[in-house]
Amino acid sequence: MSDVTLEKTSSGFSRLYQGLTTVDFVGRRKVWFSVSIAIIVIGLLSLGVRGFNLGIDFKGGTSWEVLAPHATVNSMTAAVEKAGLSNPVVQKLGSSTYEVSANLNQLSQTAQVTVTDQVATAMAKVAGVTFNQVSTASVGPTWGGQVTNRAIEALLAFFVAVIAYISFRFEPKMALAAFVAMLHDLLVTIGVYSLFGFQITPDTVIAILTILGYSLYDTVVVFDRVRDNTGGILKSGSLNYSEMVNLSMNQTLARSINTSLVAILPVLSVLLVGAYLLGATTLQNYGLALFVGLMSGAYSSIFIASPLVAILKEREPRFKDLAQRVAARGAHEVYSAASAARMGSETAQRGSGVARTAAPGARRPDGSVIAPRPRKQKRR
Numbered sequence: 001m002s003d004v005t006l007e008k009t010s011s012g013f014s015r016l017y018q019g020l021t022t023v024d025f026v027g028r029r030k031v032w033f034s035v036s037i038a039i040i041v042i043g044l045l046s047l048g049v050r051g052f053n054l055g056i057d058f059k060g061g062t063s064w065e066v067l068a069p070h071a072t073v074n075s076m077t078a079a080v081e082k083a084g085l086s087n088p089v090v091q092k093l094g095s096s097t098y099e100v101s102a103n104l105n106q107l108s109q110t111a112q113v114t115v116t117d118q119v120a121t122a123m124a125k126v127a128g129v130t131f132n133q134v135s136t137a138s139v140g141p142t143w144g145g146q147v148t149n150r151a152i153e154a155l156l157a158f159f160v161a162v163i164a165y166i167s168f169r170f171e172p173k174m175a176l177a178a179f180v181a182m183l184h185d186l187l188v189t190i191g192v193y194s195l196f197g198f199q200i201t202p203d204t205v206i207a208i209l210t211i212l213g214y215s216l217y218d219t220v221v222v223f224d225r226v227r228d229n230t231g232g233i234l235k236s237g238s239l240n241y242s243e244m245v246n247l248s249m250n251q252t253l254a255r256s257i258n259t260s261l262v263a264i265l266p267v268l269s270v271l272l273v274g275a276y277l278l279g280a281t282t283l284q285n286y287g288l289a290l291f292v293g294l295m296s297g298a299y300s301s302i303f304i305a306s307p308l309v310a311i312l313k314e315r316e317p318r319f320k321d322l323a324q325r326v327a328a329r330g331a332h333e334v335y336s337a338a339s340a341a342r343m344g345s346e347t348a349q350r351g352s353g354v355a356r357t358a359a360p361g362a363r364r365p366d367g368s369v370i371a372p373r374p375r376k377q378k379r380r
Contacts (some may be wrong), residue, residue, distance in 0.1 A: 015252050022334040025249045025303065026242040026310045032303035036184055046220035050194055055201040056139050058148050061103040062112070064119055064135045068127030069096040076100065076126055083122035084115045089199065097121070105140065112138075145353040151205045155186075158209060162216055170223050173312040178219050181297075181305040182212050189289060203286040211293025212264060218256055218301035225252050226309065233242015240323040243333065245310040249302065251337040267291045 015021050025032075056063055068076065076098050077090045088102045100123065104112045120134040127133075159179065166175035193200060225248040235243045263276060270287040315320055 016257070018338065020336045020338050021250045021253055022336045022339075023246070023253070024334045025246050027246075027334075029303075029311070032307065036188075036300075036304060040184070040191060043187060043195055045197040046191060050197070052190075052194055052196050053199045054200050056101050056103070056204050058151075058200065059103060059226060060139045061101055062116055062136065062261065063099060063101040064116075064123055064134055064136050064137045065093075065099045066123045066127045066129065067096055068098050068123070068129075070128065071098060071126050073098070076123065077128045078154065079122040080119050083118040085119055098127075100213060104138075146204065151202075154205070154209065158212060162212075166220070166223075167221070170227060171175035174223050174226075174309055177305045177308040177312065177362045178216060178223070180308055181300040182215055183220055184294055184300045184304055185212060185215050185296040189293045191194045193289075193293050199289060204289045207289030208293060211290060211297050215297030215301055218259060218297065219305045221255065221259075222252050222301060222306055223309070226306070227301045234322075237322070237325065239335070240326040241313050241319040242310045242323075243326070243335065245306050247308050247335045247337070250335070253302070256298065256302055260294065264291065264294050264298075267294060339348045 017351050061182050064080075073090050077088065077349055080088050080090070080100050080102075085100070085102045089099050091099045091101075100119065102119075104115055107115065116136060117131075118136075120136060121131055124131050124134050159182070162182065163175045163179055166178045186208065189211070192198070193204070226245055229248050233239060233247070234241065239247065267287055267290045271284065271291060314323060
């Protein structure tokens with residue numbers, strides 16, 4: 001079966017893994033951008049109305065922890081509220097450990113000590129243990145502010161390092177596109193956390209830095225292909241810059257999807273099996289941020305970064321002229337990885353003269369058969 005016939009009959013994932021996809025990533029950029037803007041706006045509105053559910057490491061507060069095999073979240077919540085806590089956060093850690101946290105910093109020092117002892121006594125009663133078996137920890141507002149500042153500093157340092165690296169490795173316009181893609185992932189993640197009220201802990205910050213690094217890796221893979229095609233197939237003059245970006249994306253699409261699945265499936269297993277089935281909720285904050293961020297990172301590297309690069313580069317005079325020359329020769333076309341390989345093979349054959357000397361009966365790259373040459377008639 002020829003490559004042309006295969007391209008017509010294949011569908012679904014078979015086209016993806018055979019290099020036959022022809023997705024117009026740049027041409028449909030308004031759709032991708034609109035989806036992202038809608039998600040980000042919803043998250044920002046939630047952030048303005050509800051704010052963040054910050055853990056005590058950021059806002060300060062007191063936490064109590066006790067081993068209570070026969071207790072429930074409802075019974076523990078009722079006990080600590082009766083002991084004087086307002087809006088407590090009660091979590092079940094593992095199969096039988098309960099953690100209660102609340103902000104007591106607005107109380108006087110004497111009142112904090114009193115409430116702390118009352119809550120510990122109530123938790124010990126529910127758990128059926130002694131007062132000394134309830135562990136207590138306090139974080140002051142000053143320490144919480146320092147943790148917040150350190151998190152912001154780490155994030156800013158990461159962005160500066162990324163911009164410098166991409167600018168040196170590729171070019172500033174690609175660095176700008178990569179930065180926008182990572183900012184997209186950050187806004188989507190914090191919007192989801194605000195919208196659903198998930199608690200933000202130091203584990204969340206570590207997870208966000210991890211997913212930004214992953215998003216950068218996938219974006220660099222795509223940009224590397226764009227750079228190779230810029231120095232290769234783009235010089236043939238048969239494609240404009242946007243068509244070359246589409247080709248680069250279709251060439252790396254299978255790899256991007258595979259890389260995303262390999263990263264997301266283990267994180268999903270941690271959330272479903274570890275946090276919910278086995279009760280290891282200490283994994284929840286880290287795993288949840290990873291899952292949301294990895295999904296957003298996979299989306300942004302495919303649908304945000306590359307179309308944005310095409311928009312920025314198409315404004316350069318040389319690529320404007322190239323787009324005009326290509327448009328004058330025919331309609332816009334999206335090439336698959338397979339069709340680009342055939343086009344490159346044909347170009348190489350024309351350059352080396354192989355096509356002219358091919359034997360009769362041999363197949364050309366497009367699947368057609370070379371006919372035998374007609375015999376010359378002898379003159380009498």
